[in-house]
Amino acid sequence: MxxxxxxxxxxxxxxxxxxxxxxxxxxxxxxxxxxxxxxxxxxxxxxxxxxxxxxxxxxxxxxxxxxxxxxxxxxxxxxxxxxxxxxEEIVAENPFALVSLPKKDQMLPRFMYEEELNKLFSSLDKDTPLGLRDSAILELLYATGIRVSECCEIKMQDIDFSMGTILIHGKGKKDRYAPLGGFAKDAVQSYIKEAREVLHKARNKTHSYLFVNFRGDPLTPRGVRYILSGLIKRATTDGSLHPHMLRHSFATHLLNNGADIRTVQELLGHSKISSTQIYTHVTKDQLRKVYNASHPRA
CATH class of the missing domain: 1.10.150.130 (Tyrosine recombinase, N-terminal domain)
Structure with missing residues (x-):
């Protein structure tokens, strides 16, 4: 109880x-x-x-x-x-009020290099309905930088292919629009046209969620992470890679290629820019490595 x-x-x-x-x-x-x-x-x-x-x-x-x-x-x-x-006057005191929060370790987010991503995308099997679904999930996560939980909340009516956008239902009921890149758009359209109905109708399920499992039910965040972990294991021997790196890679690659931090903040759905600024540390580290490796007098 x-x-x-x-x-x-x-x-x-x-x-x-x-x-x-x-x-x-x-x-x-x-x-x-x-x-x-x-x-x-x-x-x-x-x-x-x-x-x-x-x-x-x-x-x-x-x-x-x-x-x-x-x-x-x-x-x-x-x-x-x-x-x-x-x-609510259920208790008189808060025993956790004076408990100090442990300082979090400042860990820079790990991202995937383009070579690693290319291996991942090229390893996809698009000859089956599940393969087309997995391809759409992978392309969408990297193209938009959305969280796995946000990916699972997408419904068919949230996608506007004519405008190339998706309505994302973020944390705290905060909605935002994410642009849909060309590769992701093609992958999602192929999945909807050739795979979703096959999976959806196999068990006579009726719902409007975009991504479904083999039973026709909406995919859960745990299910998506399981799928992505399997794809990563098949594509690379690096056991340190994990699904959330797609979001890290999205942010890092945008900043490395000149996107301004406010735009990246909006795309990631961060309420505070301090959450986005950690990616600038990653890009500075990357720039330093490139400089040290390339400059004659570095």
Missing amino acids: ENPSLLSFIEYLQIEKNCSRYTIEHYTQDINEFLLFMSEQGIKNLQVVEYFDARLFLTKLYEKNLSKRSVARKTSCLRSFYKFMMR
Whole structure:
């Protein structure tokens, strides 16, 4: 049985905060993890949790070798949860209010070089409905830089082939239009014309989501990541490549070729330009490498 405070918090996230279902899933998982910790520690209810308990929970997280980013996310989630419960007068204090968030490791996003991308695109099998679908997913992600979760939310009516744009439903219910490049446009049209109906009607399913699985149901983010991971493994021996690098590559290649950062921010759907600026560090690093390798007196 779900905790009633958690159910109220989820309702608050859905109605007042307009959070996406993926954000709500993460919040629910993190809070349930804390509820399990409470049970293991013999803590009876949320009202009696103290600062010491919050610190002990963080210690347990570190013992699991979680990244600083994951620990910070879980801490922030529980801080928000208790802040909500204080507003609703469910609890008197927020035990996570004074818990400091761990400083996140400053990791530069890894991107794929053009040679790696060419190998990936050339490895595609376009002779089957699933192959055409996978090709469309790959081309679309690289052409637009959208998140995997955003890719799964695209519906048929969101695509305007005449204008060459797609309506993207981003984080926090923020919609934006993404331009559809020529390669992606051709791949998506081929998939819709030759593959989608085959997959869609195989199980007599009726929905308007663009990408479907072999059962005809809408593809999930987990399904897309599984597909992309398989494509990457078949195309390259580099085990460090992962699906999110398509988004990193999109941003990096645009900046390397002269796009201004505000445009890239808009295309990525970043609410803050600081989120986009990390890609300028990547491009500066790339420029330095090219300079050192090319200049006679570098």
